[in-house]
Amino acid sequence: MSTKKTAVISLILLTIVIAAEFVIPTNPYLPTATELSEGVKLLHSETGFLFKLIATAGEVLAVLLLATGLAFVTVLLLPLKLFSQNDALRSHGFAGYMVPHFIIALLIITWFGNDGFAGFVVITLLTASQIVLFLIKRLRSYPMRYIEFFSTLSDSSEKAQKKLIQKLILPSIAEDLYAHHLSVWSITLIVGFLQNNNDSYAGVLRYAYDLWDTPLVFVSVMFLMVIIYFTGLGLKGLSVGVITEDVQ
């Protein structure tokens, strides 16, 4: 989900809440603003949700940073012919993006049970592999003329290509972090939710879900969307742009 979509959904939810307070009659489905403020107080006293939200955001960013670093090192170690413009890797790259997050989360739980650290490692490796495929796809889309020009400046064509890969992928760090932050958020939360991890924000969502209290569910989701929105905005703001084919 893009940050724009998240902002639109948050705005719709806010409109519904305001409407529920003043326009829509009292009902069991739409919480009023007063109920929401009570929900915030309850959630704070029972779960300390703000701390957990920050902790989970930190975990997501740590996964992203570690995975990106790992992916960049991996790409630099890969043979150069992987970046040539043939179709050998295209299907694998596509498959990597097609595995639903829920299935990935279920597999992590099945293999590692409630081991939080193992989950963190697996999510990091999984994200790193997705970034590697993403980078290969991107590097293969760069125009050949970059390799042609820069290889004539260097003594060794292979050395020039390695250097060019570094120069092309480093400025795209923010792009990669942004492109993958939503999938990391979703996998982390689904795994935490299924593990009933009380140290994570997933535990807060689980608490609200178990009570099935509408204001609590609303509040927990709203705070989550706000932090995802701002995380995305921050990562997008760091972006400096990547090279694309020139339009003639």
Added chain:
Amino acid sequence: MNIQLKKISYSLTASHFKEKLIFRDFSLDINRDTNFSITKVLLPNNYGKSSLLKLMAGIIKPSSGEVVVSSDIKKIVYIPSLPATFNFATVEQNIEHILSFAELKLADVKDEYKTLVEISDLSGYEDHRPDPLSFGFRFRIMIIASILAGAQCILLDDIFSHLDSPTASELKELIEILAQKYSTWFIEV
């Protein structure tokens, strides 16, 4: 300065199963005439103009024959028909990036850099990020950076065809100045 292609044969891989023959026993002897700033190789379209330059630059290897470059040419740089600068970097950073491929630092060629920036009308634009669609501007960066990197011979692959007439004229004027001042040999197809 002289570049010789001796009985070159070269085929281009057109698809997984097909190869397109570009040159068969092709020979060419190009000498620099100092009366002219650019040596122009005239070939009809689709007759392997880019392949010819790439063979001369060593980007592609012939299946048979050899390319002989005279000893006074230490570095040949190929400038493709579309610019290859980094759109996330400023003019100065782009030049630094290009120099790094020749294992050089901007500080090593600081004085020459200032002169070249001045000559090429890039003065005042050092901290400016080139517009991706400003081909003339980007070609100027590539050409002066190539000279700073020590290129004695610069191969221009049909670069003027993507420029409007005034920009092409300005770039040709710049090339004339550079050819005179730095004794750089420009070969264009």
